Amino acid sequence: MNSRVQTNMSEASYWPKAYINVMLLLSLSLIVLVEAEQSPVETLMTFKEGLRDSNGILYDWQSSKPPCNWTGIICDSLTNSAIRGIDLSYKGLSGVLSPVICQLPNLATIEVAGNRFGGPFPAWLSNCTKLVKLDLSFNGFLGPLPEAISDFGSLTHLDISTNGISGSFPESIGRLPKLQYLNVSNCQFSGPIPSLLANLSDLTTLFLSWNFFSSPYLPPSLANLTRLQVFSCARCSLYGPIPTWLENLRELKYLELSYNNFSGSIPKELMHLPKLEMLELYINQLSGNIPAEIGNLSSLTDLDLDSNYLTGPIPEEITLLKNLGLLHLWNNSLTGTIPPGLAELDHLYDISLFKNQLTGNLSWHLGSKSKLHIFDVSSNQLSGLVPPYLCSGGVMLKIILFNNNFQGNFPEEYYSCTTLKRIRVQNNHLSGTVPKGLWGLPNLTILDISNNFFYGSVHPNIGRAIKLQNLIVSHNQLSGPLPKEIGKLQLLENFLASGNSISGWIPSEIGSCSNLRHVYLDANKIVGEIPTSLGFLAYLTELNLAGNQLTGNIPDTFGRLRQLASLNLSHNLLKGRIPSSFSTLDLLSFMLFDLSFNDLSGPVPFPLNGAVSVKSFRANPRLCIPGQPMSKQCSKTESSLRDLLWILSLVLAVCLVIVSIVSIIIRKMMQHKDWSKEKLTMNSHWNIVPFGQLNFGKEEILGSLQRENLIGHGGAGHVYRAMLKNNEFVAVKMLHRRDGDFCQDNGFTAEIETMGSVRQRNILRLLCYLSNNETNLLVYEYMPNGSLGELLQQSKACMLDYAIRFKIALGTAQGLSYLHHDCVPPIVHRDIKPNNILLDDEMVPHIADFGIAKILDKIMPAGYTVSSVPGSIGYIAPEYGYANRVTEKSDVYSFGIVLLELLTGKQPVATEFGEGMDIVRWVAAKLRAGKGLQQILDTRIQWGSEQHMLFLVRIALLCTNNFPHNRPSMKEVVKMLLEARTDKKLENLSSH
Known part of the structure; x- marks a missing residue:
């Protein structure tokens, strides 16, 4: 056999072996691939290991069950086997997203919005090669968006909004050829808006709002996005003229450029967008006329141009917009008449034209063909009659006509408008009687008809208006007695009826209006005695009964009115002595105190000071006034x-x-x-350390520590109210003692001295502390209105109108800013919540228990440390779950929760939010779903500008960002709140 044959034979014998080896390797590979495709359970269980599921949402992620039945798992609708997506949005999850998830071969969607994930943007998700939808919104991702974002080549939907993603917007995002939806709003992007976005030729939705772009202009290249339907760049720091190239976006349905500094006129080119449905240009510096070409926008449903500098008339062509529902042109300088053709638009529900210079009459038929919710034309120069059909749609909420020249009767037709919440027609020339049914509208919260020429009486139907908070009828020609049914108005805060001809007695039932704050019945013809029940109105701050014919004595119960700051009983026929109980009131803080022109007698039982002067008692010849020459009768007395x-x-x-x-x-x-659970030794030696001049001694404090004076208790100890010899009050906190080792200082004194040195209006002042071998007592100034937590309860929340809530929010922010930025070293509160925000008699907030957390670390028993309990459930910042520490930014998070609680009236954790949801995720979800603020804000009070409320909600959401670095400092929060208070759009809040 030759060598060639041998070689061939050897080759022949070799190939079968090689073939077998190759086939074996291929088989093994196929087995591995098959196993990978057939074992999604293992992949998902590994993915679950990186998650923190504190609410047990993923309870059904069990290997014994088919994954297509697991929470958040989306499978192919035809086969119900292949996993196509994961949707774990708003489940309260945290932890780490594991790259293992990309081993699912058919994974097309990942949605984890509204959780607490953090860290850098997960660039490894590009390994999920079939991924078409990625939603990471409302989380705590931070840092730059990587240039490698272009590796996500299959994406059609990318949402990273409301995160801490910062740095420049990468140009590489323009290399995602299939992208249709892009939302990067409410992040921290800087630098210019990338012109390469124009490469996204399939893009239909682009949200860039609420970022910090450095370039003031929109890139002209965006004109190439000819498929764009939604474009939002609100508060993007843009200025100059609105670009005319926007007319190239012929598919555009929604355009929002609000909260910028655009100037010049509204481009006529925008009026050539045939499919435009919503045009929002409010809060800019636009001037000139509204283009008459606006009539070309036949698809328009929402037109919002308010808070600019627009002039000229409302164009008649606006009545060609047959689909128009919302018309906001307020806070401009528009002139001329309101086009009567608006009455022919079937879909109008919100007409807000207030604060312009409009003249002429309203169309008689306004509201007859549409279901109006809001009609506000206040602060113009309108005249004529009030149209009778505004409420014919049966859903009207607000009729606001004040500061105009309307005349004639108020329409009888409104008696059946039971949905009405506000009627404000003050400062007009209206006359006739108020329709009987109008007095008793069941949902009415404000009825203001002041400064008109109405006559008749306040009808007993008023007792049906059980939600009424403001009854303002001053300066009309009303007569007759006040009905006793007024006592049914449990939520009434302001009753102003000055300058009428009201007669009869003040009904004693008025004492049942437990939330009354301001009562003005002056300049009427009221007779009889002042009802003693007025002295039981705990929140009464102003009482004016001057200029009537009241007789009898001043009720002794007035000494109970601890909130009273203004009292005017002058020009009546009152007799007898001034009640000695007045001496218990804080007369120094009064703005007005006037008992003049009566027939009072006897000595004045308190010194003259502040608003209490000689003028307060003029024309009371039998009254003995301190420091004044006395009559013979006074001398005998x-x-x-x-x-x-x-x-x-x-x-x-x-x-x-x-x-x-x-x-x-x-x-x-x-x-x-032992008389106390605290085993207080009264006879032991007490050391008192004052932090300023004291007007009391330790005996007064120790004598107050009785059970009947207990006003609160918590983890830190019990709180007592102590009445001093001068009839003032202080609060005494008795700290829990540390068993067996209480007498050791452990830095306690140093912490207390730090707290005692803090001086700021919104920080509860520590007056002194007392200690012995068993007990430590902290003595604070007393807050008569208790805590914000108490007032937010259902029965008392009506006390907190918008102005007070904003005042509390701003004051609390200023107090925290002081602790964080003005104290050396900075003080972290660690337990900001409504129960630790106390309110004085002017509803000024005072932050309490700052520093208590660190003190408790030193005096509580071993094993109990505040570092293990850094706050209260619902207010604890999420980073504590992974960092086990609290910082100033933890206080910022807690403040954000308090702000949301003020806005919504809801507690941070509630079953109504749904499984895995808290107040932050609930609010964010409502906004994200476009539900509007009506479903978010506290329904127990009346709010003002919707844009202002949205601004405050956004501040709260910034404060509650999942990642601490993305939250503003408290100094920045104060700046934003002050901006909100002074914003030209927001200054209109209190009047609407």
Whole structure:
């Protein structure tokens, strides 16, 4: 056999072996691939290991069950086997997203919006080669968006909004050829808007709003996005003229460029967008006329041009917009008449034209063909009659016509408008009687008809308006007595009826209006005695009954009105003495105190000071005023008083001797008996450390620590109210003692001295502290309105109108800013919540218990540390779950929760939010779904500008960002709130 044959034979013998080896390797590979495709359970269980599921949402992720039945798993609709997507949005998850998820071969969608994931943008997701939809919105991702974003070549939908993603917007995002939806709003992008976005030829939706772009102009190349339907760049720091190239976006349906600094006129080129449905250009600096070509926008449903500098008339062509629903042109300088053709538009539901210079009459038929919700034309120069059909659609909420020249009767037709919440027609020339049914509308919260010429009486139907908070009828020609049914208005805060001809007695039932704050019945013809029930109105701050014919005595119950700051009873027929109970009021803080022109007698039982002056008692000839020449009668009275006081002093001295003897006996008995759970040793040596001049001694404090004075308790200890000898109050916090080791200082004194040195209006002032071998007592100024947490309860929330809520939010932010930025070293509160925000008699917030957290670390028993309990459930920042520490940014998060609670009236964690949801995710989800603020804000009060409310909600969401670095500092929060208070659009809040 030759060599060639041998070689061939050897080759022949080799190939079968090689073939077998190759086939074996291929088989093994196929087995591995098959196993990978057939084992999604293992992949998902590995993915689950990186997640923190504190709410147990993923309870059904079990290997014994088919994954297509698991929460958040989306499978192919035909085969119900292949996993096509994961949707874990708003499940309260945190932890780490594992790259293992890309091993699912058919994975097309990943949605984890509204959770607490953080860290850098997960660029590894590009390994999910079939991924078409990625939604990471409302999380805590941070850092730059990588240039490698272009590796996500199959994406059609990308949403990274409301994260801490920062840096320049990468040009490489323009290399995602299939992208149709892009949302990067509410991040922290800087630098210019990339012109390469124009390469995204399939893009239909582009949200760029609420970023910090450095370029003031939109790239002209965006004109190439000819398929764009939605474009939003609100608050993008843009200025100059609105670009005319926008007319090239012929598919555009929604255009929002609000909250910028655009100037010049509204381009006529925008009026050539045939499919435009929503045009929002509010809060800019636009000037000139509204183009008459606006009539070309036949698809328009929402037109919002408010808060600019527009002039000229409302073009008649606007009535050609047959689909128009919302028309906001307020806060401009528009002139001329309101086009009567608006009455012919079937879909109109919101007409807001207030604060312009409009003239002429309203169309008689306004509202007859549409279901109006809001009609606000206040602060113009309109005249004529009020149209009778505004409410014919049966859904009207607000009729606001004040500061105009309307005349004639108010239409009878509105008696059946039961949905109405606000009627504000003050400062017009309206006349006739108020329709009887109007008084009793069940959902009415504000009825203001002041400064008109209405006559008749306040009808007993008023008792049906059970939600009424403001009844303002001043300066009309009303007569007759006030009905007793007014006592049914439990939510009434302001009752202003000055300058009428109201007669009869003040009904005693008014004392049942437990939330009354301001009562003005001056300049009427009211007779009889002042009802003592007025003295039981705990929140009454202003009472004006001047210029009537009231008789009898001033009720002694007025001494109970601790919130009272203005009292005017002048020009009546009152007799008798000024009640001695007045001396318990804080008269120094009064703005007005006037009892002049009555027939009062006897001595004034308090010194003249502040608003209480000689003028307060003029024309009361029988009154003995301190420091003034006395009449003979006053001299006799004073002599008699001296004799009486001598007798009383003698009796008092005897009583004191008896009391002292009894006290000694009781003290001896108490030496062998604990009277308090705190085992307080009254006879031990007490050390008192003041932080300023004190007007009380330690005996007054120690004597107040009785069960009947207990006003609160918590993890730190019990809180007592102590009444001092001067009839003032302080609050005393008795800290829990540390068993067996309480007397050790452990830095306690240093912490207390730090707290005592803090001086800021919105920080509760620590007056002093007392200590002995068993107990530590902290003495604070007393807050008569209690805590914000108490007032937010259902029964008391009506006290908190918008102005007060904003005042509380701003004051709390200023207090925290002081602790964080003005104290050296900075002080972190660690437990910001409504129960730790106390309110004084002017509803100014005072942050309480700052520093208590660190103090408790030093005095609580071993094993109990505040670092293990850094706050209260619902207010704890999410980073504590992974970082186990609290910082200033943790306080910012808690403040954001408090702000949301003020806005919504809801607690941070509630079953109504749904499984895995808290207040942050609930609010974010509502906004994201376009539900509007009506479903978010507290329905128990009336809010103002919707844009202002949205601004505050956004501040709250910024504060509650999942990642601490993305939250603003408290100094920045204060700046934003001050901006909100002074914004030219927002200054209109209090009047609408």
